[in-house]
Amino acid sequence: MPVSVQIIAAHNLVYVRYSGAMLVNETAEALTEFAKHPLAGPGLRHLVDLTRLTEIDRDYAKFMELQAKKVETMAGHGIETFMVYYATTPIGLHAANLGKNGWTPESGVVAIVLEDEEHALHALGLPYDSIEAMFEKVDAQSV
Template identity: 55%
Template sequence: MPATFQILPSHNLVYVQYSGLMLVEDSLRAFGAYAQHPDARPGQRHLIDLSRITDMERDFAKVMQLQAAKAEDLAHNGLETMMVYFANTPVSLKAAALAKNGWSASQGVIAIVQETEAAALSSLGLAFSNISAMLTAEERKRA
């Protein structure tokens, strides 16, 4: 699946990973599944890993529709949501900029783009050098 997510409750974090062609339909499906997940909570921080995308859908009207749908759901909780986009390639940086610019502070979303894993994790207050180390630590906690 091109868009997957994991909820890491101990870090109050949702890790979202995209791969291949980034489609709005996949984003809607993943966000809908997240919203219905029993561990989903208002105010969870989001780390969106775009480092593995190869291209993105260019229907900007659909992209803005996706942002509006997400904003409506996130705005209902009344808490600020931090979105950190990890993007390290030209196409992922373009996708991250588009996503970031679709949010506003008035929607309760603070969105930033980071070009390294360490910077993305640090901006979330997580003391891991890379995403793999974070996910491994989470696996150990669950075992």
């Protein structure tokens, strides 16, 4: 599946990575799996990596339905959720803005779009200069 979701408990972080096409049905499946995870819940920080995205499913009506489901799963619990969309290409930035603009102020989700990897990580309070460095450290700690 071109979307992967990992919870990195040590950083209170959900890392979402898209590669290839962003399809509504695959995103919905990933959201369902995330919601079932025992560590999933409100207040987790999210890093949505859209740097490998090549196209977006253009069914905007289904995207809006999915956004409503995301609000049920991740927002509105009285706990603020911070989300960083990291994108470096025109298609990634388009997807990031669709995602960011899908959150209302009442949802409790604060979402921003950043084009610099180090800035994206630092905005989330992570002491790394790259996602690769973060995973090297996390993987080394889990051995």
